[in-house]
Amino acid sequence: MRKLFTRKNMIRFGFVALFLFTIYLVSSVLSIKSGHGIDQQGGLYWQPEDTIDVAMMGSSHIHCNVNTALLWEEYGIAAYDYSGAEQPLWMTYFYLRELYKYQKPKMIVLDLYSPARFKEDYQYKWIAENTYGMRFSLNKLEMLACSVEFSKLSRYYPSFAVYHSRYDDLEKEDFENFFWDIEDKAAFKGYTPYFSISPQVKQEISEGESGGLTPKSEKYLRKIISYTKEQGSELVLMVAPYPVTVDEQRTYNSIAQIAEQEGITFIDYNDYYDEMGLDFERDFNDGSHLNYWGSCKFSRLLGEFIAASGKVPDRRMQEGYESWDYHVELIAEELLTYGGNNNR
Amino acid sequence: MFVSMFFPVFLGIVVVLFFCLPVRWRSAVLLLSSYVFCAYIDIRGLAVLLSVSVFGWAAGLRIESMQRRGKRGRSRSIAVWAIMVCVLALCVFKYSGYLVERLGLAEALPESVLKNMVMPVGLSFYLFQVIGYLADIEQGKSCAERNFWFLGCYFAFFAKLVSGPIEREKDFLPQMKRLSGVKFGDRGRLSTAFTYMLWGYFMKMVVADRLAFLVEIIFGGAKEFDSLGLAAGAFFYTMQIYCDFAGYSYIAVGCARIFGIELTQNFKAPYQAENITDFWRRWHISLSSWLRDYLYIPLGGNRKGIFRKCMNTMIVFLVCGMWHGAGLNFVVWGLLHGMYSVIDYLFQRKGRKLPGSRLLTFGAVAFAWIFFRAEDLSHALVYVFRMLTAGVHPMQWKSFWIMLQLSYAEVAVICISIFLIWYVDELCSRKGMHLPFLIQQKQNSVRYFIFYLLLISIFIFGIYGPGYHAEQFIYMQF
Numbered sequence: 001m002r003k004l005f006t007r008k009n010m011i012r013f014g015f016v017a018l019f020l021f022t023i024y025l026v027s028s029v030l031s032i033k034s035g036h037g038i039d040q041q042g043g044l045y046w047q048p049e050d051t052i053d054v055a056m057m058g059s060s061h062i063h064c065n066v067n068t069a070l071l072w073e074e075y076g077i078a079a080y081d082y083s084g085a086e087q088p089l090w091m092t093y094f095y096l097r098e099l100y101k102y103q104k105p106k107m108i109v110l111d112l113y114s115p116a117r118f119k120e121d122y123q124y125k126w127i128a129e130n131t132y133g134m135r136f137s138l139n140k141l142e143m144l145a146c147s148v149e150f151s152k153l154s155r156y157y158p159s160f161a162v163y164h165s166r167y168d169d170l171e172k173e174d175f176e177n178f179f180w181d182i183e184d185k186a187a188f189k190g191y192t193p194y195f196s197i198s199p200q201v202k203q204e205i206s207e208g209e210s211g212g213l214t215p216k217s218e219k220y221l222r223k224i225i226s227y228t229k230e231q232g233s234e235l236v237l238m239v240a241p242y243p244v245t246v247d248e249q250r251t252y253n254s255i256a257q258i259a260e261q262e263g264i265t266f267i268d269y270n271d272y273y274d275e276m277g278l279d280f281e282r283d284f285n286d287g288s289h290l291n292y293w294g295s296c297k298f299s300r301l302l303g304e305f306i307a308a309s310g311k312v313p314d315r316r317m318q319e320g321y322e323s324w325d326y327h328v329e330l331i332a333e334e335l336l337t338y339g340g341n342n343n344r
Numbered sequence: 345m346f347v348s349m350f351f352p353v354f355l356g357i358v359v360v361l362f363f364c365l366p367v368r369w370r371s372a373v374l375l376l377s378s379y380v381f382c383a384y385i386d387i388r389g390l391a392v393l394l395s396v397s398v399f400g401w402a403a404g405l406r407i408e409s410m411q412r413r414g415k416r417g418r419s420r421s422i423a424v425w426a427i428m429v430c431v432l433a434l435c436v437f438k439y440s441g442y443l444v445e446r447l448g449l450a451e452a453l454p455e456s457v458l459k460n461m462v463m464p465v466g467l468s469f470y471l472f473q474v475i476g477y478l479a480d481i482e483q484g485k486s487c488a489e490r491n492f493w494f495l496g497c498y499f500a501f502f503a504k505l506v507s508g509p510i511e512r513e514k515d516f517l518p519q520m521k522r523l524s525g526v527k528f529g530d531r532g533r534l535s536t537a538f539t540y541m542l543w544g545y546f547m548k549m550v551v552a553d554r555l556a557f558l559v560e561i562i563f564g565g566a567k568e569f570d571s572l573g574l575a576a577g578a579f580f581y582t583m584q585i586y587c588d589f590a591g592y593s594y595i596a597v598g599c600a601r602i603f604g605i606e607l608t609q610n611f612k613a614p615y616q617a618e619n620i621t622d623f624w625r626r627w628h629i630s631l632s633s634w635l636r637d638y639l640y641i642p643l644g645g646n647r648k649g650i651f652r653k654c655m656n657t658m659i660v661f662l663v664c665g666m667w668h669g670a671g672l673n674f675v676v677w678g679l680l681h682g683m684y685s686v687i688d689y690l691f692q693r694k695g696r697k698l699p700g701s702r703l704l705t706f707g708a709v710a711f712a713w714i715f716f717r718a719e720d721l722s723h724a725l726v727y728v729f730r731m732l733t734a735g736v737h738p739m740q741w742k743s744f745w746i747m748l749q750l751s752y753a754e755v756a757v758i759c760i761s762i763f764l765i766w767y768v769d770e771l772c773s774r775k776g777m778h779l780p781f782l783i784q785q786k787q788n789s790v791r792y793f794i795f796y797l798l799l800i801s802i803f804i805f806g807i808y809g810p811g812y813h814a815e816q817f818i819y820m821q822f
Contacts, residue, residue, distance in 0.1 A: 008788055015792040022800055030804075154349060154810065161809030168751045 028168045028177040031134055031159070035192035036060065037084025041133025042097070044082055044102065046185035048180040048320055052103040052120030053312045054079040056190070057095060059087050061240040064289040066109075067299035068189040069331035076305040076314030081190025084130035087121050089115050089220040090323050094143035096224060099136060100231055106311050109302070110224065113242070113288075116219035117253035122149055132159045147209045188328040193292040194285035195338045202273070203243045204281040221255065225262050229330035234311050239268045239297055241278055242288050267305070269298060276301040293336060345385060345506060346595045347549060347808060351817035353471065355599065355804030358502075362603055367524035371493040373525075374501060381502035382465065389464035396467075396500045397492075399429070400474040404488035404495075407481050423482035428659055430471050430478075437463045466505040468667060469639075472631075473499055477513045486514050493688055494520040503572030503599040507592050509608040519605050526604030533601055533782065535791075537663065539780035540598030542798045549806035551761045555584040556807075564653050564746070566727045573744050581717045582710040582761055586615065589628070593601035609778065613769035617705050619692070620684040631667075635660050653689070658682040672721040680712040689812050 032038055040063050054077055056062045062083035069079040082099060085323065092110065127147060134140045136158070144157055154164070165173075178185065213221075228235040237259050239252055252268055259266035269276070276297045285293030290298055306312050311340070315321045347349055353629045353746045354661055358377040383390040403426040410419035442463065444450055477498075480486040489495040529532075562569055569577065593610040600607045617623035624632045640660045646653040653657030658679065665678020714731075718724035769777055775782060783791050 011788045011792055015796050018794055019799060022796075025802065025806060028798070158812070160803070164804055164806075164809060167755050167804065 012061070015107065015139055018111065025178070026164075027160060029170065029174050030163050031127075031177065031248070032163050032166065033173055034129055035063070037063075037087065037129035038080055038133040039188065039192070040083055041130070043185065043188045044080070044099065045135065046182060046188070047080060047103065049185060050104050051104050051315075051320060051323075052076055052080045052099075053243050053315065054107045054306060055099055055105045056081045056083060056100075056109045056111070057087075057092050057099075058083050058091075059114045060085045061111045061113045061173040061242065062109075063190050063192050064194055064264065064285070065111075065240045065295045066191065066194070066302065067292075067295045067296055067331075069190040069328045070296055070299045072316070073328050074237045074300065075307045076189060076316035077303055077306055078313055078315045078321055078324055079189065079259075079306075083111070084117070084188065085119060085126040086123065087114055087126070087311050088118065088147070089217045089224065090146050091143060091221045093223050094139055096227055097139050098137070101139075103288060104231075107238045107306065107309070108224075108228050109238060109306075111238060111240050112252060112255055113248075113259065115213060115221070115255070116239075116248040119212070120215050120308065121214065121216050122276065124148075124152070127285060128162070131156050132260070138304075141288060147336075171222060177185055183323075186323040187330055189324070189327050191195065191295075191327075191331065193295060193311060193331070193334065195292055195335075195340065196285045196287055197282055198286050199281045199289060200243050200282050200287060203245075203270075205242050205244050205246060207247045207249040209250050210257060212247055212251040213254040213258075217340060218254075218258070221258060222262075225258075225264055234309070236305075237264055239265045239270055241269045241273065241276070241290065241294075242284075244270050269301070272301060290341065305320045345381075346592060347512075347545070347553075351385065354384075355602075359602060363528045369655040370523040370526075371491075371497055371520055375493050375497045375518075378427065378497065378502040378505060382500065382505060383463045389466070391468065392464040393500055393505075394401065396430075396433070396470060396474060397496050399426070400496050400499060401476060401492055402480055403491070404481050405480065405490065410487035411481075411484070420482060422479050426478050427475050430475050434468065434471050437467055438666075439670045456776070464468050466507070469508045469510055472498045472510050472634055473513075476510070476634060479638055480513060486642070489513070489517060491582070501600070501605070503596045504607055507596075508590065508597070508628075509593060509610045510634050511630065515608065516605075523604060531605075533604065534786060536780040537601035537782050538795070539600045540594045540601065540778075541796070542795060542802070543599075543779050544591045544594030544598060546761075546798050547587040547594065549591075549802055549808060550551070550757070551765060552584050552588035552591055553807035554754075554761075554805075555580045555587070558718065558750075559584055561748055563719075563723075563727065566714060566723070566730055568747065569730075569734075569738045569744060571731050571734045572736045573740075574727060574734070577727075578714050578731070579711050582615075582706075582713050583765070585713060585716070586611075587765060603680075613773040615706055615709070615766075616702065616769055617774045618701050619705055620681070620688045620708065621692070623705055623709060624681075627652075631664070635664060639663060650693075654686045655686060657685050658688070661685065673715045673718050673724050676721060676724070677712050677715040680715065684708055684712075761801075761805075778811055 008277045031042075037060075046319075056066045056079055060083065063081040066079070066081050068081055071079045080103075082095060084095075087095070092114075096108070128228075131140075131144065131147075134143070141157075144153060148156055154161075225235060237255060244252075256266045256268070258264075273280075278294060278297055283290055283297065285291040285294075307314075315324070350749055354377070358373065361373045361377070365373060377413050379390055379394070382393050403422065407419045407426070408424050408817045410416075410422060461504055470541040476620050477486075489498070496518055497520055498511065498513060501516075506510060559577060562573060562580070564576060566577075597607045597609065612626040612629065614626035617626050640656055643659060644652050645655040645656060646654075659682075661678045661682030662675065663678070664681070665674045665676070668674045668677070710729075714727055715721070715724045772779055772782060783794055786794075
């Protein structure tokens with residue numbers, strides 16, 4: 001033992017520690033920050049352990065449409081938008097496994113836009129957004145193995161190899177990513193509202209046929225169902241409101257059948273425009289996402305359902321949930337800053 | 345290969361096998377891992393390497409056998425024949441593709457034939473080793489090696505396979521026979537090995553690969569730049585090729601040291617040279633000494649008068665140029681250096697020393713590199729002509745900055761890293777020792793601080809990852 005703690009070895013250990021700490025600092029600064037999935041994925045690690053009661057998962061239809069500040073303020077629901085742009089179901093499955101390392105949510109709400117809209121077995125357009133926020137682990141490697149063809153793996157892993165040369169593009173927020181910034185980081189709950197208005201055409205789809213769910217998507221949907229059952233969480237499959245196409249509706253019909261087989265709740269919120277008071281002239285940011293005001297209406301209806309289920313407690317005024325109060329303040333600030341003349 | 349993700353994994357596995365398996369298997373471990381390394385790069389290259397190795401091994405034994413029987417004439421003709429076969433193989437692989445392209449035959453030949461004309465990895469280097477080995481046996485300077493494991497390793501050792509150094513059998517083989525005595529726990533050896541590799545990766549990844557982007561833009565668009573821009577391009581390439589090749593060499597030396605093998609130092613601060621003769625004693629030392637021993641001296645060296653010496657010098661540099669590549673630009677590069685050497689010799693004969701000789705030597709070398717880098721002779725001549733006649737136009741400098749996609753951070757990294765290279769070379773030149781040994785003399789805290797700085801620099805400023813493709817080691821194409 002005395003041989004281990006010689007002066008020479010202490011110097012060695014010291015420099016190893018210094019090197020690792022430098023890499024941590026540098027990595028924190030240089031890592032890519034993006035509200036399309038990286039921030040949502042990375043934000044999970046800043047959340048107080050075992051505080052998330054409802055994890056909202058899926059594509060950007062979650063982190064744009066599900067207003068976690070409203071869910072907290074009006075229902076006391078401790079929700080987190082743990083999603084990524086165009087996230088395929090196989091990535092959602094590994095996201096779920098990552099989530100359960102740190103949280104024990106009572107409910108998982110899974111949006112189904114991605115499997116309805118995208119049919120390829122390997123989808124690369126937003127894969128970076130769905131990967132770079134995750135910590136290194138065997139789970140991450142398995143996710144990459146499933147999501148990326150082997151010949152393209154080096155483009156996405158290791159993450160440091162991707163962002164190490166970002167020193168030319170640094171912004172103020174890059175220096176707010178250290179462990180001493182935990183209060184601000186914990187107040188981010190994944191929700192990234194849009195504030196533009198783009199009128200959309202209200203679709204009246206009545207499509208009874210089903211089909212279009214790819215084998216890979218179906219396989220991972222069933223794995224998600226099975227995994228949430230094992231973990232004892234309630235799974236709710238849903239479709240956030242947006243202008244649906246006939247092909248997409250067919251896929252939703254297929255998923256509804258699977259949900260029925262498995263005894264899982266399935267809600268298509270495209271059937272509830274009137275109930276939520278959705279205005280197609282003013283509540284959309286673009287052809288796929290709600291804006292802030294649309295997200296409030298949708299989230300209110302979603303929150304009503306979650307609160308009424310009796311499975312998720314009201315956490316307002318409880319110790320350990322202060323980050324959600326701070327989150328509400330930050331979203332209010334954002335509304336003031338970016339809501340502009342559109343504010344209602 | 346050294347900057348690929350494959351290499352650290354490969355090296356780690358070889359180190360574990362080397363030190364964990366019985367010592368009598370060590371040469372086999374190195375040989376087989378070298379073949380795996382070669383196969384990973386190019387499976388066809390492995391077939392060529394194996395063929396050349398077996399050929400060299402068999403020819404060496406045959407030459408020695410003839411000598412033992414007193415058949416000197418026979419042994420000489422076998423040696424000559426074997427060497428001619430090696431030279432022919434080198435010429436075919438090096439020049440066939442070039443000739444096919446120049447004669448416009450590419451479309452007439454099938455794809456499979458064209459594919460086989462691509463030169464196998466490391467061929468130029470290990471063929472020279474075979475030639476040197478056979479010549480040494482024929483001249484009685486060394487004995488033929490019966491053990492194929494040892495000789496195969498001499499030709500194929502992965503650390504030096506891709507771009508040398510061109511080892512001599514008398515230096516390398518005895519080390520193979522002492523592998524059983526190499527201990528893993530020799531900290532001094534591992535520390536210097538680590539330092540060599542770290543410095544090599546710094547030169548390659550931080551400096552050479554970074555400058556490669558700029559050089560590609562400048563040489564690819566010579567008509568867009570003024571004289572200053574083109575001179576800068578020549579300077580960048582001068583630094584790029586040095587850091588690329590020397591960086592590779594240091595990594596190779598470091599790798600080999602892990603296994604207790606000392607490879608030839610290929611570089612000794614070449615840009616600190618006082619004259620061109622001195623430059624060639626510092627640059628690609630293994631090649632220049634090989635050409636001296638196996639070409640220059642057999643031609644007569646400087647023993648046949650001034651005119652023959654000058655002729656021999658020109659021939660050696662002509663061959664040197666042709667060895668580097670198929671193209672008239674390489675021939676011109678070689679002849680330029682030949683001319684420099686002749687002029688330097690004549691000056692030194694008169695006892696004269698040129699003022700600013702170090703700067704002049706650097707300038708002459710940098711000028712010649714233009715021909716080395718250019719796509720072909722006509723591009724090189726256009727580059728040189730524009731560099732000398734375009735003039736300096738400060739109004740265009742902002743557009744150069746944009747074209748080169750430079751930022752203040754990048755400029756800072758380039759300036760600091762080039763300064764560091766110069767400073768280390770100057771220091772090593774004055775102390776007469778390489779960086780790892782200089783660092784070994786320092787206190788532990790200083791040594792580890794240097795390691796820490798180099799590692800952090802490589803991690804942050806190294807050119808790797810998606811969006812970058814690790815620049816092929818320049819000398820690998822030879």
